[in-house]
Amino acid sequence: MAVLTRINGPRDLDRLDQQQLVQLAAEIRSFLVEAVSKTGGHLGPNLGVVELTIALHRVFHSPADRILFDTGHQAYVHKLLTGRQDFARLKSTGGLSGYPSRAESEHDVIENSHASTVLGWADGLAKANELLDRDDHVVAVIGDGALTGGMAWEALNNIAAAKDRPLVIVVNDNEWSYSPTIGGLANHLATLRTTDGYEQFLARTKEVLERTPLIGRPLYETLHGAKKGLKDFITPQGMFEDLGLKYVGPIDGHDIEAVESALQRARRFGGPVIVHCITEKGRGYTPAERDETDRFHGIGPIHPDTGLPISAGGADWTSVFGDEMLELGKERSDIVAITAAMLHPVGLTKFAAAFPHRVFDVGIAEQHGAVSAAGLATGGLHPVFAVYATFLNRAFDQVLMDVALHKCGVTFVLDRAGVTGSDGPSHNGMWDMSILQVVPGLRIAAPRDADQVRAQLREAVEVEDAPTVVRYSKGAVGPAVAAVGRIGGMDVLREPAGAGQPDVLLVSVGALAPMCLEIAALLDAQGITSTVVDPRWVKPVDAELPGLAARHRLVVTVEDNGRAGGVGSAVAQALRDTEVDVPLRDFGIPPQFLAHGSRKDVMAAIGLTAPDIARQVTGVVATIDGRFADDAADAAAGDGAGTAAELAKD
Numbered sequence: 001m002a003v004l005t006r007i008n009g010p011r012d013l014d015r016l017d018q019q020q021l022v023q024l025a026a027e028i029r030s031f032l033v034e035a036v037s038k039t040g041g042h043l044g045p046n047l048g049v050v051e052l053t054i055a056l057h058r059v060f061h062s063p064a065d066r067i068l069f070d071t072g073h074q075a076y077v078h079k080l081l082t083g084r085q086d087f088a089r090l091k092s093t094g095g096l097s098g099y100p101s102r103a104e105s106e107h108d109v110i111e112n113s114h115a116s117t118v119l120g121w122a123d124g125l126a127k128a129n130e131l132l133d134r135d136d137h138v139v140a141v142i143g144d145g146a147l148t149g150g151m152a153w154e155a156l157n158n159i160a161a162a163k164d165r166p167l168v169i170v171v172n173d174n175e176w177s178y179s180p181t182i183g184g185l186a187n188h189l190a191t192l193r194t195t196d197g198y199e200q201f202l203a204r205t206k207e208v209l210e211r212t213p214l215i216g217r218p219l220y221e222t223l224h225g226a227k228k229g230l231k232d233f234i235t236p237q238g239m240f241e242d243l244g245l246k247y248v249g250p251i252d253g254h255d256i257e258a259v260e261s262a263l264q265r266a267r268r269f270g271g272p273v274i275v276h277c278i279t280e281k282g283r284g285y286t287p288a289e290r291d292e293t294d295r296f297h298g299i300g301p302i303h304p305d306t307g308l309p310i311s312a313g314g315a316d317w318t319s320v321f322g323d324e325m326l327e328l329g330k331e332r333s334d335i336v337a338i339t340a341a342m343l344h345p346v347g348l349t350k351f352a353a354a355f356p357h358r359v360f361d362v363g364i365a366e367q368h369g370a371v372s373a374a375g376l377a378t379g380g381l382h383p384v385f386a387v388y389a390t391f392l393n394r395a396f397d398q399v400l401m402d403v404a405l406h407k408c409g410v411t412f413v414l415d416r417a418g419v420t421g422s423d424g425p426s427h428n429g430m431w432d433m434s435i436l437q438v439v440p441g442l443r444i445a446a447p448r449d450a451d452q453v454r455a456q457l458r459e460a461v462e463v464e465d466a467p468t469v470v471r472y473s474k475g476a477v478g479p480a481v482a483a484v485g486r487i488g489g490m491d492v493l494r495e496p497a498g499a500g501q502p503d504v505l506l507v508s509v510g511a512l513a514p515m516c517l518e519i520a521a522l523l524d525a526q527g528i529t530s531t532v533v534d535p536r537w538v539k540p541v542d543a544e545l546p547g548l549a550a551r552h553r554l555v556v557t558v559e560d561n562g563r564a565g566g567v568g569s570a571v572a573q574a575l576r577d578t579e580v581d582v583p584l585r586d587f588g589i590p591p592q593f594l595a596h597g598s599r600k601d602v603m604a605a606i607g608l609t610a611p612d613i614a615r616q617v618t619g620v621v622a623t624i625d626g627r628f629a630d631d632a633a634d635a636a637a638g639d640g641a642g643t644a645a646e647l648a649k650d
């Protein structure tokens with residue numbers, strides 16, 4: 001790593017000659033394969049932007065010039081060039097974030113990993129530069145996948161309107177999202193990319209150079225100039241130029257000089273300009289180059305020499321859903337599936353293989369996916385939209401005003417619900433059971449184990465007059481948790497020990513059932529008896545829950561969702577609405593952006609663990625008892641303090 005280790009900041013790139021730059025690119029690729037094979041991460045996307053990122057930091061001077069990355073998963077090279085080369089704890093607690101992070105560096109701007117926002121950021125920053133009379137540049141790097149998101153086009157519409165406002169948009173076109181990028185835009189980019197004359201000229205240029213390496217820079221520059229000029233001439237007037245955006249490209253995104261030359265032109269242009277770079281996802285690492293699933297988009301730890309995963313994954317929530325979805329597809333021809341560019345990660349691979357015409361990849365376009373689902377349902381089908389919980393946030397209005405208002409039978413399957421941890425604050429699925437609480441008619445299921453995923457998915461697709469939601473965690477599915485009884489629609493997971501009024505009604509939501517059973521056992525050790533129930537459908541609150549609560553001294557809800565407006569809030573409201581005067585303590589994720597780390601670490605950090613919750617519940621019961629005790633003493637002394645229920649009110 002003779003060159004890379006000497007790069008402590010982007011300006012150290014300026015002194016490197018072409019040969020050293022090529023060497024640096026090779027060293028970065030070796031570094032990425034070695035480091036990310038240990039930690040896991042976005043290996044494929046970052047292998048594809050090595051030369052592009054080097055060129056960006058040579059032409060533009062960050063942080064004065066803002067270099068922005070869409071989604072941010074492809075910013076490892078950017079980190080390596082901006083003083084961060086310790087990847088030992090990438091995405092782990094206390095280690096580097098897997099995305100840009102302002103806390104890490106002044107060179108980082110956009111921290112969230114939700115796609116298709118970079119052009120909006122760039123538009124705003126460019127306007128700020130203009131209004132504050134700054135000559136700095138704004139450069140937005142957006143992938144072909146992220147370009148399928150509607151927000152990107154909202155921004156482009158604004159950017160194109162300002163012909164004299166400098167803004168450089170680098171389209172990192174590797175033809176892949178997770179899966180091959182879909183849609184009309186992808187086809188258009190392909191047209192730009194595969195213009196015959198450009199391809200043939202490119203091939204001839206490289207052939208000449210390979211045959212006559214000693215001709216050196218003068219000829220290379222001449223050929224380069226000719227190649228560039230020819231490209232401008234032969235590239236069809238693409239939609240970008242129809243929009244009024246200057247278009248430069250397509251550029252070989254792995255040719256540092258070619259990219260630098262294009263970026264220099266763009267830098268001088270004085271208005272919005274698109275630099276269309278053709279890159280290869282996974283470039284330089286054979287297992288990734290050959291991977292036809294997702295080009296090693298996001299991997300766990302692997303054997304670097306083979307690319308094979310270190311640990312063979314067991315049954316996970318996603319595969320349980322995928323297998324049941326396949327069975328449902330066989331049984332019901334009206335069931336169709338929707339994905340937002342994440343066919344494999346959400347578990348629709350098998351369904352798509354069996355029913356290729358009944359699965360729709362809408363691109364990174366969750367809003368469109370939800371509205372299209374309303375259309376599909378109205379058209380007589382039952383769509384199942386499988387999407388990560390956090391990404392449904394951006395389709396809230398479509399769920400509310402298109403799906404729910406029209407009482408469409410659409411099932412949203414939310415994967416990665418709850419704390420996911422390692423992908424940082426914007427990836428936790430911690431908002432769905434809060435924001436969806438306000439959607440009239442929408443029902444939410446939170447299965448506690450594999451059997452419940454299967455059962456509740458089936459219950460959900462039976463509902464044809466309202467949206468339904470089935471939400472579950474990331475990764476390995478928990479142990480099966482059997483019910484020992486049923487009250488209303490709620491499964492009783494544990495009866496209270498002993499006779500008499502039990503102390504606590506423990507409402508367990510979804511995958512936290514094992515934790516709640518552990519809490520109950522810890523409370524037992526304190527002499528506190530509890531009933532553990534799993535409501536299964538957490539919205540609407542089960543009609544029997546208030547009555548059950550009234551037979552306890554304290555209600556405790558535990559959810560892997562934000563506390564604010566979550567299931568606990570809904571249960572509290574149900575108690576109020578039914579005049580059930582029992583104190584309630586709700587445990588969930590605090591309304592904070594959670595720093596990246598393992599799920600276990602993050603759950604511990606926010607106190608969502610059995611010991612933490614048991615300790616707090618013990619304290620609450622003691623307080624209630626204490627008041628009882630005080631009350632009894634007062635009553636004996638004729639003080640007439642209120643009843644336990646009144647006391648417990650406050």
Ligand SMILES: Cc1ncc(C[n+]2csc(CCOP(=O)(O)OP(=O)(O)O)c2C)c(N)n1
Nearest residue numbers: 045113114115143144145146176177178341
């Ligand atoms: C709103 C949203 N939906 C889905 C995702 C999941 N996701 C992360 S990266 C990615 C693919 C991005 O493709 P592209 O922009 O082409 O970048 P590449 O990985 O090819 O460099 C997707 C779908 C996301 N981050 N944000």
Ligand SMILES: CC(=O)[C@@H](O)[C@H](O)COP(=O)(O)O
Nearest residue numbers: 071073113298345416423474
């Ligand atoms: C960047 C992105 O949105 C995803 O690739 C993210 O890494 C989560 O992926 P998994 O939860 O599937 O690992």
Ligand SMILES: [Mg+2]
Nearest residue numbers: 143144145176
């Ligand atoms: Mg791509």
